[in-house]
Amino acid sequence: xxxxxxxxxxxxxxxxxxxxxxxxxxxxxxxxxxxxxxxxxxxxxxxxxxxxxxxxxxxxxxxxxxxxxxxxxxxxxxxxxxxxxxxxxxxxxxxxxxxxxxxxxxxxxxxxxxxxxxxxxxxxxxxxxxxxxxxxxxxxxxx
Numbered sequence: 001x002x003x004x005x006x007x008x009x010x011x012x013x014x015x016x017x018x019x020x021x022x023x024x025x026x027x028x029x030x031x032x033x034x035x036x037x038x039x040x041x042x043x044x045x046x047x048x049x050x051x052x053x054x055x056x057x058x059x060x061x062x063x064x065x066x067x068x069x070x071x072x073x074x075x076x077x078x079x080x081x082x083x084x085x086x087x088x089x090x091x092x093x094x095x096x097x098x099x100x101x102x103x104x105x106x107x108x109x110x111x112x113x114x115x116x117x118x119x120x121x122x123x124x125x126x127x128x129x130x131x132x133x134x135x136x137x138x139x140x141x142x143x
Contacts, residue, residue: 030063035070049079051086058090069103076108084121091125095132 030047071086
């Protein structure tokens with residue numbers, strides 16, 4: 001039976017070999033920007049975030065970040081694992097893994113030690129593969 005958790009796997013999600021890179025029920029979002037919500041500003045924290053609505057500004061997390069299908073983000077995103085199924089205009093970086101699912105549209109640069117792109121995802125920008133140490137040290141640079 002599939003888990004209804006915010007980070008439950010869909011058919012487009014990759015099978016991560018490292019348990020630390022998987023988004024699952026153990027990493028349930030501490031903060032959710034709901035479908036009918038709009039957030040403007042800087043969002044920082046140690047808990048996971050799921051964006052279902054609109055967000056404009058910046059997101060810097062010491063945890064996972066998920067941009068849900070239908071969500072619209074105008075921000076630079078940084079987290080341990082960043083999973084995108086919606087639209088992001090801005091740079092995306094992760095200290096462990098960036099996942100672009102089939103419905104993802106990213107207009108910006110992507111960086112991290114690991115990248116998984118599902119067929120159908122759209123990326124308009126550069127990709128920089130960094131060591132885990134380098135990825136953890138830096139947040140994305142604004143375009």
